[in-house]
Amino acid sequence: MLSYSRMFCGLVLLTLPLMGCPPTERDYGTGGGGGAGGQGGGNVTCSPGVIEPCYTGPADKLDTGACKAGSMVCNPEGNGFSACTGEVLPSPETCDTPVDDDCDGQVNEDGEGCSCTPGTTAACYGGALGTENVGNCHGGTTTCNEQANGYGPCVGQVIPTDEVCNAPGALAQDEDCDGEVNEGACKYIAIAAGEYHSLALRADGTVWAWGRNNYAQLGDGTNQSKGTPIRVDIDGVVAIAAGHNHSLAIKDDGAVWVWGRNDYGQLGTGNYQDQTKPKAINLAGVKSIAGGTNHSLAVWMLGGAYAWGQNYSGQLGTGDYQESLTPKSVTSLADLLAVEAGESFSLALRKDGTVWGFGNNNYGQIGGNASNMETPVQVQGLNQGAAIATGEQFSLALRADGTVWSWGDNNYGQLGRFGQSQIPAAVENLTGVVAIGAGTQHALAVQVQGTVWGWGNNGYGQTGSQGGSSYDAHEIAGIDQVAAVTGGRDHSLALRKDGTVWAWGGNNSGQLGIGNGPSTNKPVQVPLP
Structure with missing residues (x-):
């Protein structure tokens, strides 16, 4: 970088290399006019075309922030320099750009439109009022941007999230920052019972099981019974059901998953193989499920019914007595709210409050004294049904x-x-x-x-x-x-x-x-x- 010294040369302030001042008319005692904006003199003061640096601002501002020197050129007569061009002088600070306009060593510190000093930090918190420093939640810091017209993102803060079911005791956390631990996600929202096993659905979409497991009805990948709850290898569940020795679940996408005993095709997987862990079957858009002794039922989102598994008494309602290894539509049922499955019979509840039955009727469990029914019949003497x-x-x-x-x-x-x-x-x-x-x-x-x-x-x-x-x-x-x-x-x-x-x-x-x-x-x- 060039070194400059500030000199008063005649009436014009110049900053030039350390070589003295060009002669002026006072030095030479001649009249003569100089070039426009230059330094006059009738005698030779410089070599025509020579370029010299110049700066007309305060010396302490040069090379600070935006301020920089310009240049001037010796005129053809050699008796003066042109005006100083290209220099940048101090100007009022603004926040339009991240530049030190007034050349004081600070950027956007007090310019028009500035709201903060660049690089300074402030405390911040984006969570709901009253949740800061409660549970997991705490504030962070934000930094003023280079334009000084606002702060950046809040870094390091923790704001409320959905409550997660943690382990009890010291490991439990208050993720939603309401002062309570595990109060939402750890709640159970549904239960189901098989012959000798039990299921529970937690609000976080996990399924827990306990009891007999000789047919893998607990879904943990083993055939060992469990006297206390264990987690089933499935998540995202919104509904559960249990047959005698098999289990069913609906996931949040409407797909049906199954596990456990499958000797009559009650899992709907297309074969007779037991499932030690949950497996999806070819059935989606389901809102309700039920498990019987050896058959299963489902209600589609639009109100239709599906059935699969054992069918020796017509409990599938499909008009025949042939078991089905995959879900089969019960074509005569529509506008359903729910289905339930017994040992070898089934019930369906319609939106109009009527109840329909099909399958074994040895004890009158589907209503009336009819024999087995392979297609649904309305249960007589009952209306305004709300649940079955x-x-x-x-x-x-x-x-x-x-x-x-x-x-x-x-x-x-x-x-x-x-x-x-x-x-x-x-x-x-x-x-x-x-x-x-x-x-x-x-x-x-x-x-x-x-x-x-x-x-x-x-x-x-x-x-x-x-x-x-x-x-x-x-x-x-x-x-x-x-x-x-x-x-x-x-x-x-x-x-x-x-x-x-x-x-x-x-x-x-x-x-x-x-x-x-x-x-x-x-x-x-x-x-x-």
């Missing part, structure tokens, strides 16, 4: 008025009254019901206040009382605030409104989820993570 449930050989329906109606086999009092019934009739002394469930030979109901009632076979305490079978519905002590119930062969499950799962009844295969403990007629909380 099936046991091994009996049926339940919840009407819109909160009463429960039952029909079919009643050897253990599972109809909630004495005597067989092929025509639906109300369960006695039970009103205000909002949910129903059925085990193999026992029944369950939830009243609007969250109490649970049970009746039927109680050989293992599955109806929550002491003694044998009960033909009268009775309230089950030790549990309240219940939202849903279901049953297996000799155990019962309940989902409370707080998202916890409770169980009672037989535990010979660990189906209560409390380890290999004894059976109990008192509800106990399943130790789900």
